[in-house]
Amino acid sequence: MSIGNSPPEDRPSIGRALAQARLAAGLTVDEVSSSTRVRVPIVQSIEHDDFSRCGGDVYARGHIRAIARAVGLDPEPLVEQFVAEHGTAVTPTPVAPMYEAERIRPEPRRPNWTAAMVAAIVAVIGFVGFTVLSGGDSDKSTAKGSPTPTATTSSPTPTPQGNGLPKPPQPSDSAIAAVPPGKVTVKVSAEGGTSWIQATDGNGKQLFQDSLRKGQSLTWSDDKKIKLVVGNAGAVRLFVNGKDLGAAGTDGQVVRLTYTPGDPAQG
Template sequence: MSIGNSPEDDHPSDDRLAQHRPAPDGPAQERPADDRPSIGHVLRQARIDAGLSVDEISTSTRVRVPIVQAIEQDDFSRCGGDVYARGHIRTLARAVGVDPAPLLAQYDEGRGGRPPAPTPAAPLFEAERIRSDPRRPNWTAAMVAAIVAVIGFVAYTAFSGDDGDGGRQQVAEDTPPASGKPAPKPSAPKPADPKPDPSDSAIAGVPRDKVTVKVDATDGRSWISAKDHNGRLLFDGLLQQGESKTFQDKQKIDLVLGDAGAIQLFVNGKQVENEFEPGQVERLTYTKGDPEVG
C-alpha cells in the first residue's frame, strides 16, 4: 500500500488524453488553406507543363530571371512590395495559362486579407527597371565618328567648289560657249529635311510608317519606362499627374507602367481603352498596326 499518487495518476492514460482532444471533424482539423499548393508551386508546375524554361518566361513577361525564380520558391521579398508582387503573380499566371484570381486571393490571405498598401515608386526602379542591353554599341564613339565625317565632308566640298569655280572661269575666258549664252550655275544641293523629334504635338499628325505612343498621367503619377525596337532606353522615370510623354519608333515601342491605372494611352493617334487597376504593373508592346494591347 502506497501513500500519495500512483505513477499512473502522474501520467494520464491515452483514454483520458483522448477526452481532451478536439473531435476529428472539429474546427481545429479544418485547414483547407494549408492543403492548397503554394503560389510558387502552382506557377512552377504550370510552366513545366507548358514546356517553358525560366529564361523563356522572363523574356515573354519582362520579369527578370531572379524574380521569377524567387516567386516560384514563394519568396516575394524581391518584388519591391505587395502591389508589385501581385502584378508579377498576375503576369506570370497569364503567361503559363493559369487563372490569376485564385492565386491573388491566396496571396492576400497569407497577409491577413489586407488590401495591398500603396508602394512608393522608388523600389520599382530597382525591381522593375528595364535593363539596358550590356552589349549595346558605344554611342559616344559613334557620334564622334559622325561629327568627324561631317567636318571632312564639308571641308572637301568647300575645296572642291573653289577648284570647280576656278576651272569654269578659266574655260569661260579662253573658250566662250558656242551659243554665246553663259553657262548655268550649278544649283546648291537642297538640305535634307530634319527628322522631327517625338513630342507631344506629334500625336496630332502621326506618320503611317512609324509607331507613335503617347503616355498621359491623367489620374495620378506613375513610374514608366520605354524602349525602342533596338532595346534602346527612351525614358525611365516618374511621370507626375498631368504630365505626358510621347515616344516614336519605326517598328515598335515597349512600355512598362508602374501604376497602369493612372495612365491614359494614345497609340498612333487613337485612344486605347483599358481596364487597368490602380497600382497594377503592366508591360505593353505597340507596333504600327495597333492600337491594341501588346
C-alpha cells in the first residue's frame, strides 16, 4: 500500500484540486475541518498529496469524499483517481452463508397451557357473575316501570355551497409562518445541492456551522440581526422576515449577508 506517494507529473493532483476548490469557495482549512470533522493536520496533508496520516485507504477515500463535498466538488472522480494511483480497490463484503442465519434463529416458544386454562376459568367465572348481576338489575327496572331513556345526538347541518358540499378551508396567502414582531427571522433551504453555512446572531454567538445538504432547511430568529456566510450560494434559497428572496448567489460563490428586523433588503 503506497498511500503517501505523490501522483505522476502528467496527472492532475488530488490535493491540488481540493486546495484550489477550497480557495475558490473562500473557505479556510479550519472551516473545512469543522464542517467535515476531519482534523486540520489531515486536511493539510491531503492538500499536499500525503495520505499517510489518514490511517489506511478506506479512511483516505472517506476523507477525500467529505472534503470534496465541503468545497463543492464531485468526489467520485477524485476517489477513482486515488484508487488508480495507489492500487487500491473497494472489496465487497462477503455475504454470510444461509446456514449461519438458520443456526441463529431462536427456537419457537412452547404454548403455556396452564396459563391458558387459568385465563379460561377466570373468563367463565366473570361471565357468570355478569349474567347474574345483569338479571337482577333488569328485574328491578321492570318492577319500578322506569322508562329507558333514549340518547339522541345531533350533527351540524353543512352550509350548501353550490353543489351541496360544505365550503372547504381556504389556504393561507403565504406558506411562510408569521414573523414575530420586532425580530428578524431567516430561513435557508438547500434546494440546488449541498452548501456550507455559518450563522451568528446579533451578539456574535454562533448558531450553526456545517454543511447543509440538498432538501434540508434551517430557520433562526434574533432581536438584532442574523449574519450568514454561505458557500455554493446558488444552491441555497433565502426567506427573510416571511419574504422569498430566491437564491443567495450563484453556483460556487461564497457570500456574506446580514439581515435585521427591517429587512428583507440584503445586507
